[in-house]
Amino acid sequence: MKLGLKNNEVVIVPYNQEWEIEFNGVRQEILKNINLNCNCIEHVGSTAIKGIKAKPIIDILIGVDDISKLDDSFFNQLKKLGFYRLRIQKHDEIVCAKFIDNTFEIKTHIIHLVNFNQKKWNDLILFRDILRTHDNIKKQYENIKQTFLENNLNEITAYTDYKENFVKDTLKNYRE
Structure with missing residues (x-):
């Protein structure tokens, strides 16, 4: 299984069942080394959806x-597992990433730290679960991603923005 993309690169690949195995391994490492409730670590993003093309990066919620109360010791524990806090500024999320090596060029895993059971958490879980249970919506989502790439757009922020309206x-x- 090949994981990882260069910064700002957008590539989607066919679903790989090893993504779930990889997520579970990382989840166990996090639980073993960081004091967290085991019910608060979830596999999200397209690698968590069987049968859908995805960027080969494991998204961990x-x-x-x-x-706001996470301190340096928490991030130092993540760093020992290979996860580094990114400079991405969001009011409801802290983002960390794991890279292939110390050049920090190719991300393999992303951690989304959010407040448990709040809007961001609930939205990410709900969207994942909708895609897992509604094949027609899953196919529409995959088509949106494919259309983006066919238009030769290859920039991660534009890719995320392109998908955002569909997600919302x-x-x-x-919910209606």
């Missing part, structure tokens, strides 16, 4: 009581 509309429609 970790819910904590209050992200799907969540809104599901």
